[in-house]
Amino acid sequence: MRIRVLLAAALVAGCVGAAFGQQELVRNGGFELPNMGEWQLTGGAAITNGPTAQSGVRYLTMGTSNNAYQVAIQTVTFPTNLIAATFSFDYEIVSQDNFTSDNTLSVLVLDTNQTKLANLGSASNTNRTIPPAYFFVATNLATYTSPTNVSPYAGLTVQLYFQVSTDPTFGALTTFNLDNVSMSVATTADIPANDNFANSIAIQTNITVTATNTFASKEPGEPNIAGNAGGHSLWWNWTAPTNGTATISTSGSTFTNLLGVFIGTSVSNLISVASRNGNNQDGTAQVSFKVAGGTQYQIAVDGVNGQTGTIDLNIKFVPDTTRPAVSIITPASGAKLTNSTVTVTGKATDNIAVAFVQYRLENASGTNDYQNADGTNSWSASVSGLVPGMNTIRVRAIDTSGNVSATATRTVNFIVVSLLTITPNGGGTVSPSLSGKLLAVGAVFTVTAKPSPGNIFAGWSGDLTTNSAKLVFTMQTNMHLEADFIPNPFPPVAGLYHGLFYDTNGVAHQSSGFVNLTVTPLGSYSGKILLAGSTYPVSGQFSAFGALTKSVATHSGPLALQLQLDLNGNSLTGQLSQGAWTAQLNAFRAMSNPPTGNYTLVLPGGDGDPEQPGGDGFGTLTVDGMGTLGFKGMLGDGTIVAEKTIVTPGGQWPFYFVYPTGNGSVLGWLTFTNLANGDISGDVSWTKLPLASKFYPGGFTNQNTAQGSEFQFPSGTPVPQPILTLPGGQGVVWLANGNLSSSFTNQITLNAGNKVVNQPGTTNALSLTITTSGLIKGSVVDPSTGKPVMINGVVLEKQNYATGFFPGSNQTGRFHLGPAE
Structure with a gap:
């Protein structure tokens, strides 16, 4: 039992x-x-x-x-x-x-x-x-x-x-x-084919393989995994397609695993890359590690303390996209170097490995190709070819995956010193005193030429040429500069200059105008240019030889201005150009012995053309002892006109008027002649561009000759003498054009008091008054309409007649007073 x-x-x-x-x-x-x-x-x-x-x-x-x-x-x-x-x-x-x-x-x-x-x-x-x-x-x-x-x-x-x-x-x-x-x-x-290392099975990325290690063994010399002997190992191998991170797991296996990753070609020389004991997790094991492209990794799976069962092995791979980082340690940023070759050092890092570091030099001579530095994580490079001035060294790192870092830069200043020589020619000095000093080639310096009293700066010569007294220059090797001074030529020619400019091939409103410049004893200038109805301020400095070139901004684009001051006279000449036109300019100072006095002026209108003013423009002017001329009057279309200018040494008047709306102008050189039959004469160009207005909205162009006369209102006792010489004191007044149905004439008498009186039998109520300045004003009744007509004009004393205009409904007509013909 x-x-x-x-x-x-x-x-x-x-x-x-x-x-x-x-x-x-x-x-x-x-x-x-x-x-x-x-x-x-x-x-x-x-x-x-x-x-x-x-x-x-x-x-x-x-x-x-x-x-x-x-x-x-x-x-x-x-x-x-x-x-x-x-x-x-x-x-x-x-x-x-x-x-x-x-x-x-x-x-x-x-x-x-x-x-x-x-x-x-x-x-x-x-x-x-x-x-x-x-x-x-x-x-x-x-x-x-x-x-x-x-x-x-x-x-x-x-x-x-x-x-x-x-x-x-x-x-x-x-x-x-x-x-x-x-x-x-x-x-x-039933023994697995990959029981031994030599028979490891190659597996692919991102797949899962299943096997059993029940009848696997551990061969002699095989390393323990994660400190555990195991006893039933299986072997696989995997080759990384490129650099990156591999994650290997035995998730899904039926027993507690040991997982090891090695590199090596035999079981006796294996080097552990990563390992894990599943007892430290949930029974399965997982490792993640960085891999290098093309490297074969040996993978072993065993059971803790000899356990066996079904193995699920899977591999996941993520390519490396992390950029490396690079930095420069020496030289310091902004370092001043006196050698054209410099040693650059720095550091580079990467999550896997830095393959190489490259550098290049960027400066005024250009940019060279990248070159390889010595070393990787700690690197150095001997950079040659620095040029005077700023040089930038640019560095980048490339990792074993081909990822390129952001660049790092370091800018240094290569200094080459050389002797500077500055020679003052004439009366003046240069400040600061840099002549005879060793200066850095490529560095920027500033010097200023300062003339002595009675002198002016004429310009820099030598290695640099410019007219500006303040010179900003970049130092060159063995540089030589000369500061040229000459006696000041400007005091004799300083003053106010007035003049006209226009295209000599044909006067046009858009390319003609007036210039007003004041020249100082030091050769600076300021003033304005009147062009096509707009005013543009100008200022600057003439060269030591009286020249200037300048670009003036206008509404229609840049205006090129070239002027030459006559340093031995009183004139200013040159030209203005813009686009397709070029205008010649002449300007002068005031006359030293001007024709002082009071004058009257007539600006003739058209001759019977209904598209042009039928009446004459007129005005009065005064010339003082300084040569200043003041003019006021009216154009033949009723526009009020005024000008203040000078009489030039040649006895010329630069006459210029622009419509307030900017759509027209009148200009011409008028000459004081002091002749028996007149004192002022000259051709004028009168242009009015189309613009909605009462008179002549379609515009017109008028070329005619202006006439003027000195005017002295008669005085005496007991009765002033008549201002006009009329046979027997009798003459005529006639009106024509100006929308009249027909012209008409009045027989008049100019008495000793300069009163215009109708002769007996005239019924159109003519009334005219001559003022002490030479203006004539009044009215007359149009015989055809019975309506009054307003008359404005001026007396030309030496020419022995008076003329002017009267307004019609949309035209103006001419008024005339003089001897009967």
Whole structure:
């Protein structure tokens, strides 16, 4: 009985065993098929249907009778290359006999001669459970230890032997049920192909591979993983496509893993890259590490303390896109260097590795190509070819993935010193005193020429040429400058200059005008240019030789101005140009002995053309002892006109008037002649551009000759003499044009008091008055309409007549007073 208890304990203990199989030798081990001879059943052992089956609906039942001896046998043959075998089954004890253990189930493995090869143990009725339950028994008949350790069972034919014996009296109270009988075996063919390092399997990126390490081993010299010996390792290899980060995981595996990544070509020279013990995570292991493109990595997966099971291995890869960083340490920014070659040093970093650092030089001579520096993380470069002045050194780093860093720059100043010579010519000095000093070539300096009293600065010569007294220059090698001073020529020609400019090929309003300049004793000038109805201020400095060139901004674009001051006279000449036109300019100072006095002037209108003024313009003027001329009057279209200017040394008057609306002008040089039949004469150009107005909205152009006379109103006692010489004191007044239906004439008498009186028989109420300035004003009734006509004009004393205009509805007409013809 004691032996039976021990055997039963051994069989019950087998329930905690586990087995892995690759091939099943037992046929119909679940008893679900009819017995076709695979099972030898004796003594009442039988395959039965019913719910008592552990799985399915059929099972093997033994016992259930008194004094029974029953056997169930199946013969199997082990493969010749057997490396592992696991014998397993489920059993259940149903018994009402709990007094003695004399109802037993024994399990044996016999050879074909009935010799016992293995005793798996026994169980009796006293091992029953209430309620009844199946126990699982698994025994390793051949345990795998290494690929070369073939089991002693290899090639044997054996009997799987189940034996039941029962008590003679109470045996019928005990039943033994069996189900799921299995003999699972493995052969050398079940050893994984990648068991050894030399046979590692190449895997691709971003995929998952599945394997089992049950029949894997650990070869001699194989390193431990994460400090654990393991015992059943499998090997793979993976080659990084480029630089980046690889993440390898055993997530999904069925046991606690060891994961190791190495580089090396044999199991004896492996270098660990990364490793992880699954006990530190959730049973599975994961590592992430930087990889270099083209490098092969060896991957090993094992079980903690020799565990085995199914492995899920996956690899994910992210290419490296992180840019490296580069910095410059020396030289310092803005460093002043005296050598054309400089050593540059710096640092470079990257998340994987810096492949190389490049530099280039940028300066006034251009930009060269990038060149490789020495070193990577700490680098240096000898940069040559610096030119005087600022030089920029630009650096970049490239990592092993081909990523390029942002550039770093360092600007330095290469200084070459040379002697500067400054020679003053004439009366003047130069400040500050830099002559004879060594200055940095390429540096910028400022000097100013200062003339002595009575002198002016004429310009710089030597290595630089300019007329500006303040000279900003860039130092050159062996530079020589000369500051030229001459006696001041401007005091004799200082003063106010007035003049006209126009295109000599044809006077046009848009390209003609008036100039007014004041020249100082130091040669500076200021004033204005009147052009096409607009005024433009100008100022500046004549050169030491009286020349100037200037661009003046106008409404229609830049106006080029070129002038030359006559340093030996009183004139200013030159030209103005803009676009397609060029106008000649002449201006003068005031006359020293001007024709002082009071004058009257007539600006003739057209001769019968209805598109031009039919009346004459007129005005009065005064010339004072300074040569200043003041003029007031009216044009023949009724426009009020005024000018203040000078009389030039040649006795000329630069006459210029522009319409207030800017749409027309009158100009011409008028000469004081002091002749018997007149004192002023000259051609004038009168232009009016189209513009909505009462008189002549279509515009016109008029070329005519102006006439003038000195005017002295007669005085004396007891009665002034008549201002005009009329035979017998009798003359005529006639009016023409100006929308009259016809011209008409009045016979008049000019009495000694200079009163104009109608001769008897005239009924058109003529009334005229001559003022002391020479103006004549009055009115007359139009005989055809009976309406009054207003008359304005002026007396030309030396010419012995008066003329002017009167307004019509949209035209003006001419008024004339003089001797009867």
